[in-house]
Amino acid sequence: MVRTFGIGMDYSPSSKAALEWAINNLGEDGDHVILIHVLSTKSDSAHKKLWGKAGPPLIPLDEFKKVCNLYGFTPDAKVLSFLDTVSRTKEIKVESKIYWGDPEKKLCAAVEDLKLDSLVLGNRDLGKFKRALLGSVSIYVVTNATCPVTVVKGTPTSRP
Template sequence: MAKARTIGIGMDYSATSKSALKWAIDNLIESEDIIVIILVLSPKSDPANKKLFADTGSQLKEPGVCKKYGITPDSELFDMLDSVSRDKMAKVVAKVYWGDPREKLCEAVNLLKLDSLVLGSRGLGAIKRVLLGSVSSYVVQNASCAVTVVK
């Protein structure tokens, strides 16, 4: 039997990040893999009590967790995660980081020892990408694991 893999999914609740999750469920995640939903929040929302996520991750559906950490609950996301957990017996956890998404996603790859990371692409044009920077481009260039960008 193959070793369970740890697969990270960059999540910001956008349609593109949900498409990335759906792609990973349909094409990548296998029985008993570990799925880590990685949320990167603004440093302005950095709560003093973030230790729970820093050490262990959390189940986002636990009562009060979303509210405590300033995370918007999303029933569509929860349904997708419930399905993959039930259908493929995958373990699902969430990790929340505060700061620059480019840096924090690369940090998460190393800290969580991810085998793979899946991100959505906002599809910025060339000019916007130069002005705003591209999280996915940065992560592809700097992450120490395989990165899949889903358009």
């Protein structure tokens, strides 16, 4: 049975840890992994205007490497290399989805939009005070998502 799981990705150490954990603990041959990027609404990308808040369609890993700078960000080369290896060795289909807006709401919308079986997020570990002021994406998503959500604490231990 093919499963589809999403990984919230902003290339921070915690999102890299989430990616590594998801691949090592969830990823099996034939699965479908979708990296979910949520960009700021302040982004002035022409592509944002073209695709709107829903973002472009799913972007295959090969194409993502080529087009991400068009969307105003540069991904981590080690992460892309890791995903390329995983896609070949575990035969996992890797794609990316880009949204614009509030990460909490867009990650929950992605669960429905992409029909995810599960979602994996990193935890920035802000501490109680900062979390009270800034809010917590992971708490919001765990509370509101309609699929199982795993929050991974820490930093990656190997490649990404």
